[in-house]
Amino acid sequence: MKENITLDNYEAFYLDYLEGNLSLVEQKAFEVFLAQHPHLAVEGDELPVLIPPVTDENSHASPIDVFALQQSIDLSELNEENVDFYLIAKEEGLLSDSQTKELLTWLVAHPSHQVDAALMQQTRFKNEVLIYPNKNKLVQKDARIIPLWWAGAAALAAGIALLITFGWNTNEGDSIQPNQATIAQKNKTKQQNEQPNQAPPVNQQNGSQQNGAFDHGHTFKNGTTNQVNPYNAPNNTPIILPSNDQQQLAQENKKPVPKANDDGSLPPNIPAPVRVGDIPEEKTSNQDLAVLSTNEMRNPIEPITEVLSNKLNTPIDFRSAKPTADKKGGFFLKIGKLEVSHKGSKR
Amino acid sequence: MNTKEYNNAVNQYADNIYRFVVKHTRNKMLADDIVQETFAKVWEKHESIQADKAKSYLFTTAYHCLVDVMKKENRSATLDGYESASSEVESHLFDVQKVLHEALNTLPEIQKTVVLLRDYEGYHYDEIAEITNLSESQVKVYIFRARQALKSYLKEIELVA
Numbered sequence: 001m002k003e004n005i006t007l008d009n010y011e012a013f014y015l016d017y018l019e020g021n022l023s024l025v026e027q028k029a030f031e032v033f034l035a036q037h038p039h040l041a042v043e044g045d046e047l048p049v050l051i052p053p054v055t056d057e058n059s060h061a062s063p064i065d066v067f068a069l070q071q072s073i074d075l076s077e078l079n080e081e082n083v084d085f086y087l088i089a090k091e092e093g094l095l096s097d098s099q100t101k102e103l104l105t106w107l108v109a110h111p112s113h114q115v116d117a118a119l120m121q122q123t124r125f126k127n128e129v130l131i132y133p134n135k136n137k138l139v140q141k142d143a144r145i146i147p148l149w150w151a152g153a154a155a156l157a158a159g160i161a162l163l164i165t166f167g168w169n170t171n172e173g174d175s176i177q178p179n180q181a182t183i184a185q186k187n188k189t190k191q192q193n194e195q196p197n198q199a200p201p202v203n204q205q206n207g208s209q210q211n212g213a214f215d216h217g218h219t220f221k222n223g224t225t226n227q228v229n230p231y232n233a234p235n236n237t238p239i240i241l242p243s244n245d246q247q248q249l250a251q252e253n254k255k256p257v258p259k260a261n262d263d264g265s266l267p268p269n270i271p272a273p274v275r276v277g278d279i280p281e282e283k284t285s286n287q288d289l290a291v292l293s294t295n296e297m298r299n300p301i302e303p304i305t306e307v308l309s310n311k312l313n314t315p316i317d318f319r320s321a322k323p324t325a326d327k328k329g330g331f332f333l334k335i336g337k338l339e340v341s342h343k344g345s346k347r
Numbered sequence: 348m349n350t351k352e353y354n355n356a357v358n359q360y361a362d363n364i365y366r367f368v369v370k371h372t373r374n375k376m377l378a379d380d381i382v383q384e385t386f387a388k389v390w391e392k393h394e395s396i397q398a399d400k401a402k403s404y405l406f407t408t409a410y411h412c413l414v415d416v417m418k419k420e421n422r423s424a425t426l427d428g429y430e431s432a433s434s435e436v437e438s439h440l441f442d443v444q445k446v447l448h449e450a451l452n453t454l455p456e457i458q459k460t461v462v463l464l465r466d467y468e469g470y471h472y473d474e475i476a477e478i479t480n481l482s483e484s485q486v487k488v489y490i491f492r493a494r495q496a497l498k499s500y501l502k503e504i505e506l507v508a
Binding site: 018084126129135 | 350351353354357358361362364365366369379382383386390443444447451455457462463466467484485487488490491492494495497498501502505
């Protein structure tokens with residue numbers, strides 16, 4: 001062991017002890033010293049602030065360590081032995097302006113140490129830019145959490161739609177019971193489709209409302225009724241039409257509506273209303289509408305669409321119809337603003 | 348710290364963490380691994396970390412990763428790829444800074460750490476103490492020792508030159 005451990009130099013030994021830089025012999029000696037001076041032992045790594053007086057006779061401590069542990073810096077002790085400490089303190093910004101001036105004055109008086117001062121200034125590492133090349137790998141994406149059951153339910157609905165398209169038996173004319181979540185959307189759709197220039201009513205024998213050429217469902221003079229009722233189901237509940245058909249309907253409604261004569265008869269240039277059954281298929285532009293009316297479709301997965309609508313607070317509707325002799329089948333799926341429809345081929 | 352704040356921390360501090368680790372290890376590939384591990388650990392606990400503490404948390408984590416790696420690979424004596432990496436890392440530095448980096452590598456790891464945190468990141472003694480789990484007094488002593496050693500190294504080089 002180079003030197004004995006004393007109250008004058010124990011801090012330096014303490015640091016080396018904590019760093020693991022002491023030899024086994026020194027380590028043992030230091031532990032003996034601590035046992036003899038229990039008031040010096042500290043919890044954790046906190047060194048005591050006690051600074052033993054530094055004298056030339058008994059000081060074996062490194063001046064740097066001793067001075068570094070001082071609470072305040074006093075330049076009255078500045079000399080050629082400890083000038084490094086003050087130079088470091090200056091670089092670390094620990095000197096006041098007056099102390100810095102005092103140090104510079106001392107250096108002017110001791111030019112041999114000016115080289116040390118210049119070298120000490122160069123011990124600071126300059127700001128150096130290093131770009132990390134793989135920053136993009138660290139970035140986290142803000143993923144939306146989609147419940148698995150939602151995805152499963154959507155897949156199930158799509159699968160059922162495909163099954164229906166390829167021949168799932170459905171009953172025609174079943175009453176439609178739209179779920180509560182879609183009523184508001186349907187009402188909105190109905191309002192959008194109501195046109196200000198709808199045909200004025202035409203007098204009928206039974207006193208029903210007058211209608212124009214584009215009939216929305218009423219009883220004709222000859223007692224027949226137009227089965228076409230794209231807007232009102234038997235229970236007078238509005239339905240949702242596919243958006244492309246809504247556009248077609250809107251365009252039809254923009255056509256000028258002829259007025260009825262005073263006696264209730266139609267003007268001569270207006271064709272009499274006809275029954276759907278009288279119209280050859282290829283001449284009817286409303287064939288698609290007739291097929292896709294909701295009273296001819298049913299929702300085979302109503303419990304699922306109801307639950308989904310309620311859970312997601314999004315209108316979800318699904319309807320399907322089997323093709324018949326005079327009508328095309330198909331299905332209609334609506335999830336929020338997404339609408340998917342398919343028209344099957346006739347049998 | 349939410350995802351957006353975490354990503355901001357990545358953009359702000361990834362370069363600094365990388366520089367700190369590269370200066371220690373002098374090996375860019377190893378530094379890359381340590382940086383990835385650091386941010387992965389911080390991401391795991393990001394919800395419990397305050398955004399304004401992100402920098403100190405990152406450096407603390409990086410320092411601990413660094414210590415673990417250095418212990419594991421026993422790199423205090425030698426480094427794999429040391430020679431080639433050092434020229435690659437410091438090729439852009441001017442002479443004095445190059446010599447200074449050589450001097451840095453002669454320091455004990457703890458002195459290297461405190462000096463890098465002090466000079467590159469501008470941390471105060473108490474902040475460095477928090478990162479390295481030392482006392483403020485110890486940090487001060489280590490910095491003083493490091494500065495004196497660096498100055499002595501530069502003086503020797505000047506004498507040789």
